[in-house]
Amino acid sequence: MHKKTQEDSFYDKVYAVARQIPHGRVTSYGAIANFLGTAGTSRMVGYAMGNCPGLMPPVPAHRVVNRIGLLTGKHHFGSPTMMQQLLENEGVEIEDDKVKNFKKLLWDPAIELNYDDYK
């Protein structure tokens, strides 16, 4: 253990967490922000997603929705229905741009993940 390599910008942390979202599950921007210990930066989480296209490995941004399960970022997937289709393809039911059973499908990193592993 010599240097750090922990240069991980806030964005990188967001991506790291987002990549842990299980297939067929979803989380919220606020949940990720809160998990990173920076509650209030939920907007940055979404902003970070705007930079994710082209990243390797890819970030399942379609699994990140707002606090009520609304597909607020659907307009950033090329097609307004792309995000919904991606989710439905994973078995996530969408109704009126909202994730059905959101509360049940919600994957909270603060519970599922260990913060010390991402700090």
Added chain:
DNA sequence: AAGCTGACAGCAG
């Protein structure tokens, strides 16, 4: 360097 942005969240009406 200074100001603006924004894929949100919380609260009030």
Added chain:
DNA sequence: CCTGCTGCCAGCT
């Protein structure tokens, strides 16, 4: 339930 206003802060121009 919905609509609108405010706060939040890292990143970008």
